[in-house]
Amino acid sequence: MTDAAQEAFSQTNFGTIDTVIVVVYLLISLGIGLMVKRYAGSMLNYIGAGRKIGPWLGVATMTGTELGLVTVMYSAQKGFSGGFAAFHMAVIAGVATLFVGLTGFIVGPLRRLEVLTIPEFYEKRFNKQIRVLGGILLVLAGVLNMGLFLKVGSMFIVGVTGMASEGEALKWVMVGLLVLVLIYTTLGGMISVVLTDYVQFVVLSFGLLAATGVAIWKLGWTNIFETVHATLGEGGFDPTVADSGFGWEYVFWMVITAGFVGSAVWPTAVSRALAMESEKAVRKQYCWSSISFTVRFMLPYFWGICALVFIAATPAGDDLKNLFFPEAGEPEVSNLYAMPIVMGRILPPVLIGIITAGMIAAFMSTHDSYFLTWSSVITQDIVAPLRKKEFSTKSRVKLTRILIVLMGGYVLYWSVFYKGREDIWDYMAVTGGIYFTGAFVVLMLGVYWKKTSSLGALLGLCSGLLMLFGLEPVQKAVGLKFQNEQTGEWQEILTSPQIGLITVGIALAVTIIGSLVSPNRKEIEI
Amino acid sequence: MTWELIWKIVFIVVLSLFAVMAVAVTVLGARDVRKLLARLKDEQSKDDE
Numbered sequence: 006m007t008d009a010a011q012e013a014f015s016q017t018n019f020g021t022i023d024t025v026i027v028v029v030y031l032l033i034s035l036g037i038g039l040m041v042k043r044y045a046g047s048m049l050n051y052i053g054a055g056r057k058i059g060p061w062l063g064v065a066t067m068t069g070t071e072l073g074l075v076t077v078m079y080s081a082q083k084g085f086s087g088g089f090a091a092f093h094m095a096v097i098a099g100v101a102t103l104f105v106g107l108t109g110f111i112v113g114p115l116r117r118l119e120v121l122t123i124p125e126f127y128e129k130r131f132n133k134q135i136r137v138l139g140g141i142l143l144v145l146a147g148v149l150n151m152g153l154f155l156k157v158g159s160m161f162i163v164g165v166t167g168m169a170s171e172g173e174a175l176k177w178v179m180v181g182l183l184v185l186v187l188i189y190t191t192l193g194g195m196i197s198v199v200l201t202d203y204v205q206f207v208v209l210s211f212g213l214l215a216a217t218g219v220a221i222w223k224l225g226w227t228n229i230f231e232t233v234h235a236t237l238g239e240g241g242f243d244p245t246v247a248d249s250g251f252g253w254e255y256v257f258w259m260v261i262t263a264g265f266v267g268s269a270v271w272p273t274a275v276s277r278a279l280a281m282e283s284e285k286a287v288r289k290q291y292c293w294s295s296i297s298f299t300v301r302f303m304l305p306y307f308w309g310i311c312a313l314v315f316i317a318a319t320p321a322g323d324d325l326k327n328l329f330f331p332e333a334g335e336p337e338v339s340n341l342y343a344m345p346i347v348m349g350r351i352l353p354p355v356l357i358g359i360i361t362a363g364m365i366a367a368f369m370s371t372h373d374s375y376f377l378t379w380s381s382v383i384t385q386d387i388v389a390p391l392r393k394k395e396f397s398t399k400s401r402v403k404l405t406r407i408l409i410v411l412m413g414g415y416v417l418y419w420s421v422f423y424k425g426r427e428d429i430w431d432y433m434a435v436t437g438g439i440y441f442t443g444a445f446v447v448l449m450l451g452v453y454w455k456k457t458s459s460l461g462a463l464l465g466l467c468s469g470l471l472m473l474f475g476l477e478p479v480q481k482a483v484g485l486k487f488q489n490e491q492t493g494e495w496q497e498i499l500t501s502p503q504i505g506l507i508t509v510g511i512a513l514a515v516t517i518i519g520s521l522v523s524p525n526r527k528e529i530e531i
Numbered sequence: 532m533t534w535e536l537i538w539k540i541v542f543i544v545v546l547s548l549f550a551v552m553a554v555a556v557t558v559l560g561a562r563d564v565r566k567l568l569a570r571l572k573d574e575q576s577k578d579d580e
Contacts, residue, residue: 041571059563064556089538096541199567203560210553214546230535242534293552300549303542 010338013324017167017349023358030208030362031185034201034369038188041200058280062203063290067277068297069202071267072209073371074158074364077305079429081344084309086428088233088241090249091306093256094263099299101264106291111269112278114452116287121279123272123444124386130451131459131525133390135466139444140386142466143272146440147379148412150433152419154375155179157341157429158368159420164345165361179420182365186372187413199280202370209363210297213304216352216360220311223351224319232318233310258502261509262434266441268298270448272378273371305344312347321350341429380408435475435501438508443469446512450520461520468512475501 058066083091105112120126124143128136159178168174221229233241240249244256268274268291281287316322316329325346328338352360384405389396443466450457450465473479480486486497499507 041568059566061556061559062563062567064552065560068556089535092538092541095545099545200564203564206553206560207557210549210556214550214553217546230539234535239534242538293556296545296548296552299545303545307542 009324010328013328014164014342014346015167016324017165017346017357018352018354019166019349019357019361020354022354023166023361026355026358027362027365030366034204034366035185035188037200037204058199058277058282058286060281060286060289060293062199063277063281063286064293064297065206066199066202067274067290067294068210068301069205069367069370070273070277070374071294072297072301072367073154074161074368075154075371075429076301077308077364077367078157078161078341078344079433080302080305081309081312082341082428083430084306085313085340085343086309087244087250087306088237088310088313089230089306090237090240090242090244090251091309092303093244093251094259095299095302095306097256097259098263098267098302099295101260102268102291102298103295105265105269106288106293106295109284109288110265111448111452112275112287112291113284115275116279116281116284121276122382122386123270123275123448124382126448126451127462128386128390130457131462135459135462136386137390138463139447139466140382142443142469143382143440144379144387146437146469147272147375147382148415149436149439151372151375151379151416152423152436153429153432154368154372154420155183155416156420158182158372160339160341161345161364161368162361164342165349165357165364167349176421179417182368183413183417186369186376187410201366205363205366205370208359209367212356212360212363213300215356216348217304217307219353219356220308220348220351224311224314228318229310229314232314236313236317254500254506255502258434258505261445262438262441262505263302266437266445268294270441270445271437272382273374276374276378308344308348311351312343315347315351316343322347376409376412377405379412380405383408431501432476434505435472438472438475438505439469441469442472442505442508443467443512446509446516450513450516454520456520456524457516458520458523458525460523461516461518464519465512465516468508468515471508471511472504474499475504 080091083094104110115123115126118126118129120129122140124136124140127139156175156179159175159182162168162178162182163174168178238248240246243249244251245253278287278290281290316325325343329340329343331337348360349357384401388404389401447457447462447465451462474483474485477486480497485499486495488494489496
């Protein structure tokens with residue numbers, strides 16, 4: 006890191022009082038985890054909070070899980086590079102979640118069936134083999150998907166606190182956060198997750214609104230829009246034009262990804278729905294969560310836009326201009342750092358401490374939820390169905406806890422060694438797509454088309470593996486992405502959204518064909 | 532109507548709705564937390580008996 010970068014990164018309003026706020030907040034969270042540990046004895050309580058969550062707490066926990074620090078970071082990155090055009094994803098997410106709430110699309114029937122995980126539905130609807138296969142694909146995609154969480158979350162912390170100026174800080178923050186999350190998650194399971202989600206909701210929702218108000222006050226409402234116009238042109242507002250970095254294919258891909266999958270298929274969201282006390286509560290939870298599903302994207306996009314405006318159009322951001330928009334040939338600092346560094350300069354002490362504490366809690370909430378979801382899928386949907394001997398509750402909880410620790414080790418490894426350079430959101434859409442492109446089709450047809458057969462489900466789920474071709478290192482390895490020898494620019498034969506849409510189309514076709522060619526003996530209606 | 536105006540309106544409407552929701556969920560969510568803990572406590576005391 007250059008001296009100029011070190012100097013620029015060390016400037017922040019984060020001080021001692023903010024450190025105290027963060028430490029006290031984290032101690033309270035750990036205290037809650039310890040307090041409810043005694044209730045986490047049964048598997049139903051450990052991974053489903055005993056199906057006793059009321060609708061309002063449901064909204065808080067859904068928001069707490071989905072409004073994670075990683076979401077804030079990758080969304081801010083999209084806002085920084087795409088401007089207001091990125092808002093289309095927030096609107097799509099909100100409208101799709103409202104649709105699920107009003108109709109009960111997919112999650113209503115799943116809750117009626119009283120399943121705890123999506124693969125459990127596969128067994129009830131198809132057979133045990135589909136459950137195991139679905140579980141394996143789900144874990145493969147889910148674990149790959151969260152591979153960069155630790156790094157991205159740590160980048161926020163070192164960016165906002167000024168620690169980014171110290172070379173080794175990122176690694177140590179990653180290790181520290183990981184240890185904290187592992188202790189917390191293995192203690193209390195879903196009950197402690199739900200309770201800390203509530204505290205996090207209260208702190209973050211008011212903190213986010215206050216921070217947004219401060220950003221608008223400091224940068225000026227009109228100035229924000231004018232700067233985006235001057236910097237990004239019409240593409241900074243219209244997501245359908247090619248120079249916005251999005252375009253129609255991307256928008257359609259987002260209808261599936263940020264829309265229906267994010268709300269009705271992604272296991273961490275669905276696990277909240279399945280832990281609710283009734284189907285009516287699920288629908289109410291989704292209708293209200295449609296607002297927070299919009300906000301969880303829109304506010305971070307706006308913060309990313311504010312970072313762009315601060316750097317491009319204020320004298321205080323002059324020292325950052327060369328770092329984030331360097332002249333040709335000079336190294337560029339990752340634009341993931343833009344939002345946390347700018348927020349560290351804009352927000353006043355105390356508010357920045359509250360936001361950072363809330364963000365670390367959000368990071369923990371997302372991590373523990375993901376660890377819990379993937380490890381419980383391995384225990385419940387892969388190991389338990391394959392075991393011939395009885396699998397006691399105590400052994401299941403123990404295995405789930407061991408798996409959480411193993412996943413922690415993997416996340417640390419992947420954060421250090423993955424070398425892809427795609428935007429974090431696009432990385433997540435692609436890795437998640439390994440599971441959800443097939444699962445979206447199989448769940449939808451499995452619930453609403455009684456002719457869907459086991460063979461159709463098998464083919465549909467396996468077709469999701471095609472999404473591996475959307476990962477940048479894989480694209481380069483197979484020649485889908487190559488460097489133009491004359492210009493030196495990277496070119497793609499198929500973009501990730503195109504691969505995603507093609508995969509969904511193939512999954513739909515093979516599931517229908519497989520079901521018609523080899524129907525089940527008995528048609529099942531949900 | 533321009534995209535800029537659309538995003539201005541959407542942003543203000545969504546933020547206003549979120550502010551209302553934040554208050555509602557804070558108040559009514561606290562009630563749900565109390566109910567959840569009471570139910571889990573009941574269940575545990577039944578198991579102990």
